[in-house]
Amino acid sequence: MRLVLFKTSAFRLSVSYTLLVMAAVGSTLGSAYLLTQSLITDEVDLIIEAELKGLEEKYAQSGVSGLTEEITLKVDSWGRVGAIYLLVDPGFQKIAGNVTRWPFEGMPRENWPEFEIATIEPGRRSAHPVRAAVRTLPGGDRLLVGTDISQGRRWADKFRIATLRGIGLTILAAALAAFWFSFRLSRRVSDVTETCQRIMAGDLGRRLPVVGANDEFDAMATSVNSVLDRLEDQARTLRATFDSAAHDLRAPLHRLRTRMDALLLRAPELKLEPAVYDSIESALVEVDRLQRTLATLLQIALAESGAALASPVAVDVGQLAGELVELFEPVAREAGLTLVGTQSAGLIVHGNRQLLAQLITNLIENALKYVPAGGRIEVSVTEQGEDVRVEVTDNGPGIPADDRARAVQPFARLSHAVTPDSSGLGLSLVAAIARLHRARLSLENNSPGLRVVLDLPRAAAR
């Protein structure tokens, strides 16, 4: 299983973290921008109001003529750059000021109307934004006082661009950090996953990487590794025990067999009675059966220990099943049974070819043993999503539902299993080999008969 970066929890965490940072930085800088802008306009408004107040007082003291004089004076005096004055009569005709005409249709509705004026500066025309306030004087004349706010606008624009840049950079930095973080995290996790898979595949000597960062991953790897050490140790002890048990059981069996063999070879010179010869021969058959049971037990132990997958090879399961069906077909025909196989080609499983062959052989032999003459046995290998499905079905007596789980346990003798020479190990070896290959094994009712379904994980395309 390959980890997809975008699906990891580390990536999701980083994305939410990035979004959080974006929101925080955005709102901070956004409110700073709004605050600054309102501070600028507030100051402008205060100046305009103070100016209006002064001019209204002048009007109260000396009427329209005094006010006109005052405005003309203010307009002419340099140093008050950007101040706008306009006094109009009730018909909005200009009386005095530095704007040529009333910029609105009648009275503006807002308290602080904004408009643009065209100014003629040496060499170029430009439009300037103006913020203004308007008062209706007791005589019906109207007074407008405003300020050129292009400076403030420019300032606000600069501030806005700086803010947006800041937010952008923050997001970029956060996203990069998040990506790096999740990449690093998922790489370490996938290291662990990969190692575990290799160990499960039989490479018992492998350990999780400890990078020396003294972080939680190292702590986890260290304790997992000590568990693995323990397990490997046990597997090794088990293997050694089985090896010596195998040796200690096989050596006397071997001597026994060799002695009997020697007797048979010397039968003519010893003038053995045919009855004696026959019973020695049948004793040899028993020795061979004993040896086969022992071999199966050892094979189960080996499969359970995982060591049998130390060097897996690519096995074309369809082809293997086809060969085995071909091998068993004449035997089935002699027993009055029909054995047919259907296989798709190119379904590859990584595993131990001999053990997989043994597995399919055991399933076929099992069916041959229990299905009465006239029956039918089918072996099929098909693609089932990510798996290769091996199915062996027959229309024999089947296994009662209560017995099915027990059937795969060693030495299980089922109520209907009456064949004297069955060791009762065939299906447990099947189960052990299936477990070794991380396959799902299920025994089902074929009504009538038995259906054994084995789903082997398919080898990834290389």
Add this chain to the structure above:
Amino acid sequence: MHILLIEDDTEAARFLINGLRESGYTVDHAADGREGLFRITEGSYDLVVTDRMLPHLDGLAIIQLMRQKGIATPVLVLSALGTVDDRIRGLKAGGDDYLTKPFAFAELLARIEALMRRTSGVPDATRLKVGDLDLDLLARRVTRGGREIELTARELKLLEFLMRRAGQVVTRTMLLEGVWDLHFDPQSNLIDVHISRLRQAIDRGAERPLIHTVRGSGYVLRLDP
């Protein structure tokens, strides 16, 4: 034919030596690995039969050491460790064949004979002939006395295996390994059924049958009965 047997189990060794001598071989015996390796390097043998687990020097180590010294004498490994993987390890180490204890003496004899012949035979021949039986491997064509015989691909392989070892006894286990690449013994009488089908095709109506059963051992393809 001179065989060296390296086996620490003296009783088993005695029976093997007697059996092999009765079958016409000259046999020397070494009781541990070090002595075995010494005898291999000093003497000249046609075949070494060694136990896998030995005192002082393990059977696989002996093979590796003798191969390093450039001694190419075929080696048959006998082992009480009989799982598929042990077998693979034994062959990887440079062993030529692997036999799991306990085995039938006939099985050992057949394998010894096969190893002895292997060093002298012509393995790459594409046309095999025994009496009036003719097998053309390139055309995949079989004729018996000029009469063409239809065989399946597997039957052809089985016949080839027998013809390459014409005159030699081949056991059921050897056939399972050599023709079907199966290194375990199925319980059914599979090989007998396949041989009897091949026999039907090859020997039916023939005056002199070519495929013979050797009681207690296996089969042999040869002209003389």
